[in-house]
Structures are given as C-alpha cells and as structure tokens.
Amino acid sequence: MSTDNTxxxxxxxxxxxxxxxxxxFEASKFGxxxxxxxxxxxxxxxxxGYFLYxxxxxxxxxxxxxxxxxxxGSVNTIVLLIxxxxxxxxxxxxxxxxxxxxxxxxxxxxxxxxxxxxIKYLEYSHKFHLGLFPGEAFSYADAVAPNLAMYFSFYFLMxxxxxxxxxxxxxxxxxxxxxxxxxxxxxxxxxxxxxxGLFWHLVDLIWIYLFPILYLI
Amino acid sequence: xxxGHHIIPMKVLIKTIVALVILTGVTVVAALDVVTATIGSHxxxxxxxxxxxxxKAYLVAAYFxxxxxxxxxxxxxxxxxxxxxxxxxxxxxxxxxxRTPIESTL
Numbered sequence: 196m197s198t199d200n201t202x203x204x205x206x207x208x209x210x211x212x213x214x215x216x217x218x219x220f221e222a223s224k225f226g227x228x229x230x231x232x233x234x235x236x237x238x239x240x241x242x243x244g245y246f247l248y249x250x251x252x253x254x255x256x257x258x259x260x261x262x263x264x265x266x267x268g269s270v271n272t273i274v275l276l277i278x279x280x281x282x283x284x285x286x287x288x289x290x291x292x293x294x295x296x297x298x299x300x301x302x303x304x305x306x307x308x309x310x311x312x313x314i315k316y317l318e319y320s321h322k323f324h325l326g327l328f329p330g331e332a333f334s335y336a337d338a339v340a341p342n343l344a345m346y347f348s349f350y351f352l353m354x355x356x357x358x359x360x361x362x363x364x365x366x367x368x369x370x371x372x373x374x375x376x377x378x379x380x381x382x383x384x385x386x387x388x389x390x391x392g393l394f395w396h397l398v399d400l401i402w403i404y405l406f407p408i409l410y411l412i
Numbered sequence: 413x414x415x416g417h418h419i420i421p422m423k424v425l426i427k428t429i430v431a432l433v434i435l436t437g438v439t440v441v442a443a444l445d446v447v448t449a450t451i452g453s454h455x456x457x458x459x460x461x462x463x464x465x466x467x468k469a470y471l472v473a474a475y476f477x478x479x480x481x482x483x484x485x486x487x488x489x490x491x492x493x494x495x496x497x498x499x500x501x502x503x504x505x506x507x508x509x510x511r512t513p514i515e516s517t518l
Contacts, residue, residue, distance in 0.1 A: 220417075221483070228486045232493035239497030246501060247508050253454045265440060272436050280429040283420065283476045290419045382417065396477045403468045406436075407461035411443035412454075 205379040220386050227390040231397050234360075238401055241353050245408060248345060258339055259346025260412055262327060264318070268410035271314050272402065278307030279399040282368075282392045285375070289385040294378055297388075301372040304395070308365045315358050322347070353405055360398045367391045418481040428475040432468055439464045 213219040249256045285300035326334035329351040333344035340346075371391050374380065380388055442460055474480040479487050 217417075225483075225485065225489075228489045232489050235490070235493040236496065239493075239500065243497065243501045243504055247504055249458070250455070251508070257454070265443070269436065269440055273433060276429060276432045276436065279472060279476050280425060283425050284422075287420060287422065287425065290417060393477055396472055399476075400469050400472050403472065404462075404465050407439050407443065407465055408458070411439065411461055412458055 205381050205384055207379065207384040216383055220384075220389070223386050224389060224393070227393050231393060234397055238353075238356065241349070241356065242404070242408075245349050245353065248349070249408075249412070252340065252342060252345070255340035255342055256346055256412060259343055259350065260410060262322065262325070263350075263410045265410045267314055267318050268406050271311050272406045274307045274310050274314070275399045275402050278304045278311075279396050281307065282395045286385060286388055286392050289375065289380040289388055290382050292381050294375065294380075297380065298372065298376050301368060301375060305365060305368050305372065308361055308368065311361055312358065312365075315354065315361075350409055353409065357398065357401055357405060360401070364391075364395050364398050367394060418478065420475065420478055420481065424475055428471050432471055435464055435468050435471075 207216075209216045209219040213222065281300040281303040285297045285304065288294075288296035288300060322328075326336070327347050328334060328344075329348040330344055333347060335343070338344075368391060371380075371388050374387065439461060442464065443457065473490060479490070
C-alpha cells in the first residue's frame, strides 16, 4: 500500500495537498515555529524596554525587586522546568505508542502549570495588598524611588503576558490530553502534541529569562 | 521508510532537566548579596544572570524543543527572531543613551 492514503492507527488521514504524513507534520511544525518567532518579538519589546530603563534607573529596579520573594520565583522556575520535561516525555511516549505514559505525563504537565498559576496568584495578591499596582494605580506610600511604579508596570506586564500564555497553554494541554486519551496519537501521527509541546517550551524559555531579571537583579 | 521522526532518548531528557535544575541553583546563588558584593557591579551581575539564562535557554531549545535533531530552518527562525529583538535594543539604546540630559547647559 502506498503512503498516499494511509490512515494511521489513531484514525488520522493526512490532508490531500500533502505528499504524506511526514510532509504534513513538517509543514505544521514550521508553521508553529513561525508563530513562536512572533511570540518572541512580542515579548522582545517588553524585554528591550526593561533593559533600557533598568540601566537608566538601576537603584529603582533593585528597590522594586526587593518586593519579590526569590523563593516563590525559584519554586516556579523548577515547576515550569519539570512541566517542560513531562511535555517532552509525553511526546517521547506517543512516539513509542505508549498511550498510558503519554497521558500520565500530560496530566503532570497540567498539574505543574496549575501550581505555577497558584503561586503567581499568591504573589499578585500580596502585591495588590501592599498597593504595588502598575502605573497610575500605584498606591504604595513608602517608596524611596519616585518612579517605583515603573518597575511594577514592567513586572505586571511581563509576568501577566507570560501568565496568560501559561493559561492558554493549559487549555491547549487539556485539548491534546483529551485527544491522547482517545488514542488519537501514535508513532505515525502526533502533530498537535508536537505543536503544543513547542509552545509550552517557549513559555518555559521566556520564564527562564524573566526569573533572574525580575527576582534576582 | 516514509517517515523520519526522531525520538529524543530518555537519557538525554533526564540529563537536560538535571542540568537545568542545577543551573537554576547557580543563578540564585550567584545573585545572593554575599556573592554580588564580592563580584562587583550591578551591570556585571545582570550580565552573569543573562549568561546563565542563555545556557538554560540553549538546553531547552536544543533538547526539549529538539532543535539539535531538527531541520536547520527552525533554528534559523528562532535565531533570526532573537536577532531582531537585539537589533531593536541596539537602535533604541543608541537613541536613549545619546540624548543630552535636561539639566545640561549645552
């Protein structure tokens, strides 16, 4: 039987304008990478702003960072790194036709993502309690630097945009988790899993930079 | 064979996460007050933090995202997008840091 009309074990048939399943996979993956490039450019603008103003007002950024607890940040870093590993493992097991291990790893990824958001919630509510809001809403009375609000504009914009990506990532993981548990993915077809995986690793990549520049500097 | 999906070995994935967790520890220790006081300036500390983060980013991109085993085109997409962000920084920096301060008498 030629590869042209192969329907995989999970019931997936590649679209007619692709040579075969691999051709479809490669095209989809390239599309995801192009999307990731636009994500890097979007976050990039915030990073550029951060670095420019950080070198302008280093003391103000140090004062701002002093309100952040590096322990929360470290735990969240480890949690996201582990979730990245389990995401990679779920693909590894899908490629080996191990449905159960694939689903288990996706569940762990989802739990880690949830843990990340819970810690973020605790951190945010602590700052809101102190009046450390971004921009004009800033109402913390004991600030030393007159422009401390700017630090929190950067903090909330960068972690907020990142956090929204974690939430969207969770939605995508739930989607592939449902499909994986239906047995739709196997060594021949796991394209959605690969795409969601790449997105999730990018979310991790961005946090790898956010953690030191916000919490530790 | 009609397909060439590369399966990243379990051993590689485990080694990667171990390295990433260790490097996270190094980042935190390097940023502690005791260490920063001996190493020196704020700019140097920022640079150290960014360097360690970049090593971690390399590990995630190469092994978790599989770029090491993947088409070079995907690496090119990643590097060029980061390149344009750096370009944005450089041109903005030329502007911001070359402005005459308001209090200047020039």
